[in-house]
Amino acid sequence: MQKNRVVVGFDLRGSCFIPTSSTKSMEDNSLLVTNTDDLSDQNMDDLPDHLLWIIFSRLTVASDLNSISQVSKRFYELERRCRNSLKVKCGLHPVDLALSSLCSRFINLRKVEIDYAGWVAKYGKQLDDNGLKIIASLCPDLQEVGLRFCTFITDVGLGHLASCKGLQAVRFNFVPSITGCGLLSIVTGCKNLSVMHLTLCLHVNSAEWLYFLGRLQNIEDLAIRQCKGISESDLARLGQAWCRLRRFQFQVDVNHRYMKTYGLLGLNGWPDQDVDCEMLEELKLINCLINPNRGLGCILPKCKHLVRLHLDMCMGLRDRDLVHLAMSSTGLKYLSLRCPSDFSLSVPANYSPQLSDESLKAIAKYCIILEEVSISFADGCYPFVPCFSLEGILALVEGCHMLKALVLDRVYAFNDYGMEALCVAHALERLELIQCPEVSDDGMQLIRHLPSLKHVRVSKCLGISDEGLAAFMGSDKLESLKIEDCPKISEKGTQGLAKMVQFRCDLSWLY
Template sequence: MDELPDHLVLDILGKLEKTNDRNSVSLSCRRLYSLDNEQRYSLRIGCGLVPATDALLSLCRRFQNLWKVEIVYSGWMSKLGKQLDDQGLVVLSTSCTSLADLTLSYCTFITDVGIRHLSSCSELSSLELNFAPRITGCGVLSLAVGCRKLRRLHLIRCLNVASVEWLEYFGKLEILEELCIKNCRAIGEGDLTKLGNSWRKLRILEFEVDASYRYNNKVNDQLAVEHHMVPCDSLVELSLGNCIIAPGRGLACVLNKCKNLEKLHLDMCVGVSDSDIITLVQKAKHLRSISLRVPSDFTLPLLNSITPRLTDESLIAIAQHCSKLESFKVSFSDGEFPSLSSFTLQGIIALIQKCPIRELSLDHVCSFSDMGMEALCSAQNLEILELVQCQEVSDEGLILASQFPCLAVLKLSKCLGVTDDGLRPLVGSQKLDLLVVEDCPQVSRRGVHGAATSVSFRQDLSWMY
């Protein structure tokens, strides 16, 4: 080992993915210890950091080329020692000069004062704050002012980030490329318009409203948003959760301005209609992935003027315009009233026949039956199929899975109509790489044995009672 040149030793160390392995190797001799210190670019720390500030200072001095740091206090209790506080961020900002990517998760002792110190990190380009209850909009604003290279910002459950001056400031800078805001109760859908011209640069947007606060006044501000919005020409990924889509306003305007969108995820968004989907797919010719989780609570006083039903018109439009669509997932939340909004079998078949679908996931889609499985026999690109509570699929349809040209992964969950007999043609066929069967009462562990290279089986029938 002593005769190997440094670049070969560094190459060997680079192939060790587990932190414990790298730690063990670095302790075997002085040379490996020194070289590992030079090559260690990322660090993940948390509850075991005691005393927190001193230990972090020691690590920063040892690993001087760190550019990615994750500080995670998930599961923390007071008996585990004091958390890292504002003074720890002083150490990080002064000792870790190459810091570009920082994650603070469940850091409940960090305040705006500590966040303000991060504004001196001139190389910081990515920041994720996950459950930081003491941080407010003032702290985020200080980051916007100081960190001129910040391109990626995630705010998750930051309950006290209320003011939106930071959004306006980012809007003027036009530097944000990825923005994620999830369950920040004081940030409403209408606040997103404060981004202004930054919409031109934004590539990824994830916005999720806390479901318990969906109908409060702050969220409903989006209904008063002006119709005019800056085009979202750079947006390639859009994910909205628990949002209200009002015709011609707010986030509905975003949907019809994303001509380069590739990935769309709408999770329990109330008010999404055929017109929204049709307008979107007519402009977004590059869509590769669509995921829809549709709520069943349509009778809402707030939305009396909105027609929130999705029908086959949406599926037909997708089939006609999305020639690159590879992944399609649809779920009808609890399935309590599926007939109010579910797509028909004909609409699903039209989509399958015209789009090069590689991954298909159907959850609570009551219209999908054995006839649908028969249609999948002609799906030349289908590699992954997931069926959840599709109770109209029986053994007669499941048997056909062995005839799907390219199927490699099959997932079945809570399907009452399938038994061991339906899986029998797959046993020993070596067709599937992975078979996952969960909570299907008529399928046994013996029935899945040998049906795929890798098999996962779970039986918990509590969902039936």
């Protein structure tokens, strides 16, 4: 049985007519017309791009395509893309042909995100360089590209993406086959690039792309996470781009740092450099080396507009760094500090961390609009060196009257006296206590009258039992209560304490 089709006619003056009656199309991507009377006098210029694309793709005579391209600039551009589509489709693998057809349907595509699991589930094979070539050829107006766990993508594929001149954001998560050469092609080809996120790109070891990225001075959001070929000293190549950055994240692979860096890159090994980073609003550093007046140590005192700060296991961080930062970043709203508490490997002989309550008191004094605070220590029984005490934490709580969230993780100095001090935090909405063994039932009963408290999380706390949580019974104040791995708290003891309760009891951490 022959399939019905809609026959669409048109003339070069731009008027569209339908010489046949309305029929339902049985072919994919064919045009379905529901009311021919309404469309009989419609101008071709009024049709959306995807319909015009379908019409143009049905033309096979070169002279017709040439005539179409002369009607208007819009028709010329669409016809050019249609020809490119036909060229790309020749001799393709069936999977690539499906990708080509998909891109042809969305010729104005602006954003592409490809995940390994979803892509393989749909097409049966990984995305490769040829797939990126198809996407770049048929969707030249791409602005954002995201690739996750695409192990078949190489520098050749990134070279294809470089042809998308309007590309503004690239996010690569575990694309291990690309190198600095591929990134260099994107940086030099896409002059409007403002967002770049690299995570677990293990073979990116050339810093030339950082130099050219800095020369563009358009980058506003840069994240480099666990790319072991890039060290803190390479970041100096950004040059004047620092003055445009608004968000910056840098995470060193912890295995790479502890196993290699101490022998190859000392705390005093960086060259002097002057970094202008006054526009930074968000700064996140993980497993980094902080050296006074060098490298990343130049950043902290110069952040005048910082809103969010996350410092996780930053070696060499001192009171002086945090005090200067607090004095300049008075608009800070989010602070997360994770400090080392134990070292399984030897540390440099000249390493002498100098974090104390002075840092927290300075933050309480200058950053009075602080809303979220997270203080934690790394795995270990007790702090390796003297650090924050209960006095400093209480100064922070009492000085920041707008504090809405407090997270304490392995802060062994925090006890019931600290819980009593929290009673002055009238704006506190969320409290998380993780492995704080000195907090008991008495401490939990002290905070039951906090007027704004809505969310409570208690994890691996040995001193809190059902009796301590019973203080919230009948208050109808808590919206969520999360209990994790606390040996003295039962699931029955959490019932009726909050609108949403999550309970888990896995005591393997005790053994």
